[in-house]
Amino acid sequence: MEYFIQQLVNGITLGSIYGLIAIGYTMVYGIIGMINFAHGDIFMIGAFVALISFIIFGLTGVALPIILLLVLLIAMIFTACYGWTVEKLAYKPLRGSFRLAPLISALGMSIVLQNYVQVAQGARVKPMQPLFSGGLEFFKNSEFIVTVSYLQIFIVVLTIILMGIFTYLITKTDLGRAQRACEQDRTMTALLGINVDRTISITFIIGSSLASVAGMMFVLYYGVIDFYIGFLAGIKAFTAAVLGGIGSLPGAMLGGLLIGLIETMWSGYVSIEYKDVAAFSVLIVVLIFFPTGFLGKPDIEKV
Amino acid sequence: MLKISNVETFYGKIQALRGVDIDVNDGEIVSLIGSNGAGKSTLLMTISGVNKARNGNITFNGEKIENRDPHKIVDLGICQVPEGRRIFSRLTVEENLRLGAYTNEQGKHFETDIKEVYDLFPVLSDRKTQRGGTLSGGEQQMLAIGRALMSKPKVLLLDEPSLGIAPKLVNQIFASIKNINKEKNVTIFLVEQNAKKALELADRAYVLVNGKVTIMGSGQELLKNKDIQAAYLEGGTKN
Ligand SMILES: Nc1ncnc2c1ncn2[C@@H]1O[C@H](COP(=O)(O)OP(=O)(O)O)[C@@H](O)[C@H]1O
Ligand SMILES: [Mg+2]
Numbered sequence: 001m002e003y004f005i006q007q008l009v010n011g012i013t014l015g016s017i018y019g020l021i022a023i024g025y026t027m028v029y030g031i032i033g034m035i036n037f038a039h040g041d042i043f044m045i046g047a048f049v050a051l052i053s054f055i056i057f058g059l060t061g062v063a064l065p066i067i068l069l070l071v072l073l074i075a076m077i078f079t080a081c082y083g084w085t086v087e088k089l090a091y092k093p094l095r096g097s098f099r100l101a102p103l104i105s106a107l108g109m110s111i112v113l114q115n116y117v118q119v120a121q122g123a124r125v126k127p128m129q130p131l132f133s134g135g136l137e138f139f140k141n142s143e144f145i146v147t148v149s150y151l152q153i154f155i156v157v158l159t160i161i162l163m164g165i166f167t168y169l170i171t172k173t174d175l176g177r178a179q180r181a182c183e184q185d186r187t188m189t190a191l192l193g194i195n196v197d198r199t200i201s202i203t204f205i206i207g208s209s210l211a212s213v214a215g216m217m218f219v220l221y222y223g224v225i226d227f228y229i230g231f232l233a234g235i236k237a238f239t240a241a242v243l244g245g246i247g248s249l250p251g252a253m254l255g256g257l258l259i260g261l262i263e264t265m266w267s268g269y270v271s272i273e274y275k276d277v278a279a280f281s282v283l284i285v286v287l288i289f290f291p292t293g294f295l296g297k298p299d300i301e302k303v
Numbered sequence: 304m305l306k307i308s309n310v311e312t313f314y315g316k317i318q319a320l321r322g323v324d325i326d327v328n329d330g331e332i333v334s335l336i337g338s339n340g341a342g343k344s345t346l347l348m349t350i351s352g353v354n355k356a357r358n359g360n361i362t363f364n365g366e367k368i369e370n371r372d373p374h375k376i377v378d379l380g381i382c383q384v385p386e387g388r389r390i391f392s393r394l395t396v397e398e399n400l401r402l403g404a405y406t407n408e409q410g411k412h413f414e415t416d417i418k419e420v421y422d423l424f425p426v427l428s429d430r431k432t433q434r435g436g437t438l439s440g441g442e443q444q445m446l447a448i449g450r451a452l453m454s455k456p457k458v459l460l461l462d463e464p465s466l467g468i469a470p471k472l473v474n475q476i477f478a479s480i481k482n483i484n485k486e487k488n489v490t491i492f493l494v495e496q497n498a499k500k501a502l503e504l505a506d507r508a509y510v511l512v513n514g515k516v517t518i519m520g521s522g523q524e525l526l527k528n529k530d531i532q533a534a535y536l537e538g539g540t541k542n
Contacts, residue, residue, distance in 0.1 A: 174401075174405060177401060177402055177405075178402065178405065180391070180393070180394060180398075181394065184391050184392065184393060184394075185389055185391065187353055187389075188385065189402070190353070190372070190373035190374050191351055191353070191373055191377065191383050191385060192374075192382075192402050192403055192405055192406075192450065193374045193377030193378055193382070193405055193454055194374055194402070194406075195374045
């Protein structure tokens with residue numbers, strides 16, 4: 001039982017990271033109907049920016065909360081610029097072209113970003129000193145002590161805060177309404193005086209910023225990164241988005257959580273070796289019974 | 304006010320508009336009638352900047368507008384209610400209206416604007432928290448018109464507002480179009496296949512055939528025109 005709770009805590013932490021990345025996939029899919037294969041690499045760049053900033057600030061001896069805040073902001077800003085540029089360079093010129101074109105462009109962009117980081121930062125894994133230590137311990141009297149580290153608390157709380165802000169943004173603000181309108185009918189949205197290109201750009205900026213936060217969390221949680229982390233994390237977050245129902249924002253959060261849990265439970269109870277396969281197998285089974293994912297919405301259209 | 308001169312629009316190699324000339328003056332209701340495929344929607348989409356005119360020009364109060372993006376056209380005060388209404392079905396009625404106000408939403412201003420729309424179409428007020436997709440066709444048309452009014456347009460372009468709507472509601476919608484024109488001083492450019500209703504309402508009207516204007520005159524003149532009666536009014540129309 002205690003072991004189960006420990007895996008649950010680990011799963012929720014991991015799920016938070018996947019969920020934050022998954023939102024970027026689902027938002028972009030929702031608004032322009034394409035899978036942004038470069039999104040995983042945007043996450044990877046976020047992780048690198050975070051790592052470099054941590055090292056730089058680590059030398060200054062500033063207090064940890066301030067460092068975290070600064071790194072968070074820097075990672076978000078840098079990564080948002082990357083996301084914005086990728087959209088302008090690789091996707092916008094192809095809008096209105098055949099459906100496969102932006103997908104191919106996205107794959108190309110993914111390779112470009114990976115190679116760029118590989119060349120700029122080297123191919124070796126980059127380690128980082130742990131910044132957080134300690135945690136809360138539960139069930140001390142039993143034989144297995146459940147530990148919730150301060151880092152895990154930080155990750156989950158930050159995710160909840162960001163999801164809260166993000167949900168407010170989408171459901172209550174002008175920008176969020178414009179995004180939901182673009183998802184349904186871009187021409188009509190433009191006919192109401194809304195700048196559709198700008199709305200799409202902002203979508204990439206938001207998705208990329210959230211991915212960079214996930215990148216920062218990844219650096220802190222695993223302590224090592226390389227230029228290739230975006231591939232696997234990206235595929236899993238994409239799986240999460242599909243599992244939850246691609247295009248659905250609560251679905252992305254739910255899917256992220258599920259993938260995180262499946263991965264840790266599988267590692268904990270079955271074998272650590274096939275944890276990635278487990279996540280994808282569950283996806284296939286779910287899609288057989290829920291073709292649009294758990295929270296995917298068939299359109300309510302009435303003429 | 305709105306001046307369309309010799310406009311030609313293509314879809315790839317297919318020419319949909321073959322040199323259209325139409326003037327819409329301030330305060331008027333101008334109707335454009337024509338059968339299916341004549342190019343009416345293409346013309347409205349060209350004015351709105353969704354389709355680009357390959358030749359000719361369009362001016363609004365003397366300003367050339369034919370190469371502007373759709374959202375900039377709305378900023379100028381030209382708003383379209385497109386064919387098929389295109390309500391955001393997953394958004395609520397009120398969210399649809401808020402989107403219409405995107406270009407000029409300023410605090411209190413919004414509250415008075417939305418109240419005007421609810422006064423014009425009280426049914427929308429009853430349905431404001433419902434999703435757009437759950438409304439009937441007629442209610443959706445009212446929502447589409449209300450949504451366009453939220454942008455405070457100087458000219459309203461209406462594409463077949465009577466299409467697929469129960470006759471009783473059609474009368475109500477035409478009455479409100481007249482009201483919008485007279486009470487709110489919005490110039491109307493109305494595109495219709497329902498020729499009789501459109502001509503009765505119009506100060507002036509044009510007939511579009513195969514991407515070209517063939518007849519123009521006052522609404523009354525066109526109602527009496529033998530050719531128009533034969534082609535668009537007798538039997539052929541649904542009232
Ligand atoms: N997206 C499109 N691609 C190609 N041809 C089109 C398209 N839309 C309309 N057309 C053609 O342009 C002509 C005018 O269409 P349209 O403007 O929709 O007419 P109307 O609104 O008067 O019924 C028709 O011949 C139609 O087939
Ligand atoms: Mg039409």
